[in-house]
Amino acid sequence: MIYFDNSATTKPHSEVVDSFTKVSANYFANPSSIHPLGGQVEKLLEAARQQAADLIDVPRETIIFTSGGTEGNNTAIKGVALEHQSRGKHIITTGAEHPSIHDTCGSLEKLGFEITYLPVTENGTVSAADVEKAIRKDTILVTMMQVNNEIGSIQPVEEIGTVLKKYPKVLFHVDAVQGLGKVPLKLTGSGIDICTFSGHKIHGLKGTGLLYVNHTAKLYPLLHGGSQESGIRSGTENVAGAVSFVKALRLIKEKESSQKDNVLKRLHDKLINELHQMEDVEINSPEDGANHIVHFSVPGIKPEVIIHSLSQKEIYISTKSACSSRDLTESHVLVACGKPNEVASSGLRVSFSYENTEAEAAIFVEELKKAIQQFKEVLR
The missing domain is CATH 3.40.640.10 (Type I PLP-dependent aspartate aminotransferase-like (Major domain))
Incomplete structure (x- = not known):
């Protein structure tokens, strides 16, 4: 998992x-x-x-x-x-x-x-x-x-x-x-x-x-x-x-205090770099934001579709605040940031703890690519 x-x-x-x-x-x-x-x-x-x-x-x-x-x-x-x-x-x-x-x-x-x-x-x-x-x-x-x-x-x-x-x-x-x-x-x-x-x-x-x-x-x-x-x-x-x-x-x-190697920053930077290379993805998190949160959108694909696909691989992410995640409308945070509807309504959030690893991040990226590709093939 x-x-x-x-x-x-x-x-x-x-x-x-x-x-x-x-x-x-x-x-x-x-x-x-x-x-x-x-x-x-x-x-x-x-x-x-x-x-x-x-x-x-x-x-x-x-x-x-x-x-x-x-x-x-x-x-x-x-x-x-x-x-x-x-x-x-x-x-x-x-x-x-x-x-x-x-x-x-x-x-x-x-x-x-x-x-x-x-x-x-x-x-x-x-x-x-x-x-x-x-x-x-x-x-x-x-x-x-x-x-x-x-x-x-x-x-x-x-x-x-x-x-x-x-x-x-x-x-x-x-x-x-x-x-x-x-x-x-x-x-x-x-x-x-x-x-x-x-x-x-x-x-x-x-x-x-x-x-x-x-x-x-x-x-x-x-x-x-x-x-x-x-x-x-x-x-x-x-x-x-x-x-x-x-x-x-x-x-x-x-x-x-003991994180001299800054595991959260390494995880954050690794994932951001991978997402930047994916043409279907728009990153919503600011460059100077917190290292444990990476938020991005895949416009054209409902976030629950990707979440369900990743869950089948026992990979668990979310959309927005857990207090409002069942509300599948656009994110009021992304709207406030000036994001268009297709971005604000397709957001996905990855959030790390000190227990996570770079190997997990690598697996996530590969499964995310597969999930996006599978959805695009269905639309063809």
């Missing part, structure tokens, strides 16, 4: 699964309970929080454990909107966001908020200058992805964060789900107030994640109850999930 759909989800590491199983079996008490068993679980949870903070170099108090990217983005965007609506209802984002940002902003429009969807370049990016021009007196939030989940564009979030330091009342939220462990991001001193991470994108478990919330960022909680997670996320904590997430975070950070 060749698994090239790592931006949709990754295979959990065995160590991560083991940590979840052991904690679930041995530390099952409620961490809010005042008896000794509850106290032990609370200590384990807080130890995990400290470890997570150390791994991404932020204060312990800024760590909020969540169920993943969608919850994190909703908590950040709606939390800011509801908390600060008295001083403004204007939010800035881009036209090429993940559904958990795009649709969340859309939901707020129904509540009277005004959203500015900044246009992106053909590479899927905006500039810090564009963001600054869009800021108004009633702007309360700027929200965007660090790495685009479909085509791998890298937004200049560090530059945008620097600009936003001049506007302390405008909070900055970054969705770093696709970049974690692959595209470096420094949070402390960056101007980023809130940042979303997800476990299942880094060989962790689904239903685990983390939200970084700076001390200066005040959020209205979406869940009310026992005031767990600093009052931002009430409900009995998923301690096993938190511990397993931190295990996955530690492993991906170790892998990121």
